[in-house]
Amino acid sequence: MADTALVALISTLVLVGTIAIIAIALRWRRKRRRARGNPNPAGDYAARTAWTGGRGALNYSSFVFMDVDGDGKFGQADRPIAGIVVRAYDEKGAFLAAVRTNNGGFANFVMSVKKHRATLRAPGTYRFSVSVPKGWRVSTGNEDQWLRLDSVPGAPSGLAGEDLPKAVGLSPGRFIRGRTATEAVLHVMGKGRVLESRALLPGDFLIGLASDSDTLTISGAGLDRRLALTPYPADLGLLRPDAIAAGAALEAIGFDDVTILPFQKIPCGHAGLDWRNLNALTSQYVKDSEGYLNGNLSRGRVAYTSSGHPAEFAAATPFGFHSIMLTAAWLASEGEVALVESWLHDELVASDEIALSALAPVHYAPMLKAVTRVRISTKHYWQAVLDGLLLVR
Template identity: 30%
Template sequence: MKRGLLFSGALVVAPAIGLATVCGAAYAGSAKDYYPTRAWGSFNGGRMNTSILVFRDLNRNGVYDLGDRPMPHVAVELGKPNGDTIMRWTNVSGFANFAMSVLQRNLELVDPGHYAFRVVPPPGWSVTTGNASQESDYVVSPGSPGDMIALRTTHPVGLAADLTISGAATAGSRISLTGPDGVTAVAKVDPDERFSAPVTSGEWLVEVSTEGATQRRKIVVGEAPVVLSALSGKGGPAVEPLPRQHVVGFDDLLTTSGVFEIPSGYGGLDWYNLVAMHQRFTDGPGYINTTMSGEFIAYNSSGHPGQVFSDKPFDFTGACFGAGWNDAEGETLVLKAWRGDQPAYEDQLVLSASGPVYFAADYRRITRLEIQTQHHWQAAMDDFAYRTGP
């Protein structure tokens, strides 16, 4: 290269003091030129969001506090001064955003006036904060990002799943549930051999009696509805539970935002076609809504069956399950377990992207567990609990 030739974009210092040439253009600006003071009071012409936050109120105390989690894919309505209503879904951070601007007339809020917000919970969910409906007046404010502001901002809206214990039982069975307060209620078995009863958090004793035999299950109800494995009324499991309890939340497998095939040996078990990832790696709201501990979640890869297995028998205690995507709402999860080559258990439960159910399995001395969905959608899974021998 000849002396004096420069690559494109290079800076050449000109002989005149205070002048510079950048890509062929000469400048001699002052600080006031480069850092102009804005003329406040004129219309900005921009836009900004007015938002409302919806969260999972995990401790059900009606306050957005530590431990609560944002809840995506919740419907929020905005009532406009002219009587029209529009709906937006909450995003992965739990916010329903409505864009406002005085000059950009194609947005949701363009006129001053009285606006009303209404959060519409998914089926099986209730508002804990008592503020599903909120109202505010919006006024023109030239120079603000959207040239309009709210006189009152919204407050977070908390939702919690309606707690139930449900399951399958033989027709004619008598189902009784005794709660932490010592009060016993009876649940009716429907013609489809299903039952469901409203409950509160705490330890419950479930008894199913059929033809003189009674099976008893102790269930701890936490933050999610509980689905029991099939109750046969034949006297319960014939073997004692294994002594060592474990719970894996998949948070110690990776620290990045990618996906990671769960390797054999994790937690002392072997795994096949099950993947762990950060809950926000995809846009699937069910992955976020199913996460109960930490920030990571597991799912059956590509919606195909996954397996957990071991040469040594283990007890599958239970796990939280949900649908990864809102398009899979109502997907059916099928769980099968074997002892060696012999089938031991089989159950089905319905999944939702709004939040998990806790499947109380109590599968004892199994060597293989299969996790599959009927329509090959991904089932999200967290807090996989099991027991092993000494």
């Protein structure tokens, strides 16, 4: 009896193995046939007649952008944002997947009725929810969207949506951060009106900014300065006397003319400065590098600290160091701290620590009237992205 059962088991295994081998052989035969092509030219450009099936897959995408001008529309001033998490849920509210936006600003959910790896596999209503970073604002007001997918025989994935999710605009939370050793008065202005006045006491200060804030002034104790605000947070570092005058002509130092290549070390002599351990690259040069995209204000090339090591720009003749945009290169280094040190010849005239984000730049504005060397390093040796450098010469 046992022998009979063993023979039956072996026979079954042999049969199953034979069927599997035949199936694999047929599959490879079909692949070879497709690779070889059809010898008959009559069907080379024939219109499709059998609109059935749908064995492929498509990305069903949610687009998220940095709403630079805050108007709630994706316009020419705006740009895609990488690293934002978008989650998909089915119509019962069950979580399906979480995807981060890529360097194009798209969070891609695979849609297919046949592919087991697909997130969206059946008709129904789905919710797509953008995870909004703390302190940020949704300018488009649509971080949660419900859309229906229907069965469409003949469509590449077998499914089609009633529409794609509408673009979601995010604006970073804006604030002014800094330190002062003496008392001073700070005014936040918008369109020529004073929006807020604040007495600064010795120590650290952090002030949130209204959406219409466009100018900052500080007066008292020789700390007088005027700063045009950007769409991003600002860090003034330690307020020091004798800042760059409000009417000084600012010179923008860019990196687009370093090279026509997507990547190159910045040579000494660029913009009349000496450079050390700084490279220039395009935002798309490194795949899935959130900060290289989000910190790229010019849409051309940015600079970054090579291999995360300390980097410098310098000149023999003193120049004014007004400000620079600093971004963490990777979301994995969110919260990295940059140390920016400025010298006038052999004298250290400023040393500030700046908290970085890979989602948006911080506008570091020390407004130093005379320096000859600026050194930028990071506490944990992650790369820092540099753009929007403004000098006075």
